[in-house]
Amino acid sequence: MLAVRLHAPRDLRLSEEPDPVPRAGESLVRIDAMGICGSDLHWFLEGGIGPIQLARPIVPGHELGGTIAAGPRRGERGGHRARAAVRAMSIPAWRAG
Ligand SMILES: [Zn+2]
Numbered sequence: 001m002l003a004v005r006l007h008a009p010r011d012l013r014l015s016e017e018p019d020p021v022p023r024a025g026e027s028l029v030r031i032d033a034m035g036i037c038g039s040d041l042h043w044f045l046e047g048g049i050g051p052i053q054l055a056r057p058i059v060p061g062h063e064l065g066g067t068i069a070a071g072p073r074r075g076e077r078g079g080h081r082a083r084a085a086v087r088a089m090s091i092p093a094w095r096a097g
Contacts, residue, residue, distance in 0.1 A: 001016070001017055001019050001020075002014055002016060003016075005058060006044065006047075006059075008047055009046055012060075022071055027070060027072070027073055028069045029067065029069060030066050031065075031066040032066045032067060033064065033065050035061075035064070036061070037063055039062070040060050065077065
């Protein structure tokens with residue numbers, strides 16, 4: 001899968017990463033859309049928010065909607081509350097293509 005990671009302020013990189021595998025009790029969510037909020041702008045411009053700063057490259061974004069692609073709830077659509085299941089697979093809608 002393609003993922004966008006923030007490596008440093010104003011340093012977003014698109015790269016190929018292994019497909020995530022959901023653990024017991026998790027579902028895999030295919031991201032259909034993602035918004036950009038003020039928090040994302042702080043991360044992009046400043047590398048964090050106040051005392052919370054980048055310690056390693058992160059996949060930014062937390063306001064999303066998607067379809068559960070694997071797991072017991074496959075086919076359901078969800079939004080913001082699905083974020084625990086997308087810990088490694090966020091693909092922001094603003095990526096090229
Ligand atoms: Zn937000």
